[in-house]
Amino acid sequence: MALRWEAFLDQVQERGEYDTPEEADRAARVVLALLGAHIVGTERAELAARLPETYALILLNPLQAVEPLAPERFVRATAAWIEGASQATAAWDVGAVLSVAADAAGQDLTRRLLLQLPPGYDLLFGRPQPV
Template sequence: MTLRTEAFLDRVQERGNYETQQEAERAARVVPALLGAHLVGEERAELAARFPETYALILLSPLQAAEPLSPERFVRATAAWIEGATEKTAKWDVGAVLTRSVLLQLPVGFDLLFGRSLST
């Protein structure tokens, strides 16, 4: 594991208040996979540059939707991908992975969903 990957997982674990690094890694894999599948256009590549290589490759996987998900549908999809998750815990997982620099790359509305207004 590279230092950048290790630091990223440590930050996710801290932000998500996860007891184990395995819990943090689960969120760190699911969130970029869903983002990559549901972002269209150049946003995918710009966003991938914000993640360590392992997670950037997950984000850039060949799966790609025809249109982006709304923030609310994104949270529901995240909950569906994580065993035992609810929309509330999925929102927590997403918030643990998405940093301010990542949120700045997402379509309008994602920042407000996670309690941050970045448009000001």
């Protein structure tokens, strides 16, 4: 079942330690738009089904990626899209949003999503994998 918009945003705001829901919403929109360009098929549809509708639509209509970005480049791309962001704050934004998305997705779907992504995304999702 999909998380309610307020519940999702509250969790992102708490994890990201944002002062306002607007800051959490901006981070969620950018990170999910970038993530949507990196995942495909049933996994993307399943994740969208577990997100609030606003964010599901962003995930399903992503910014286009020419190639899958390595985790460091994903963070840099996030920084480029969020006004005033540094690489450090963008890494924080990515971690806050993706960890809440991973909670919504559940362990099995998160594992399948990570198989579609370049190595290192497990850390961005807050799900370090044993080597």
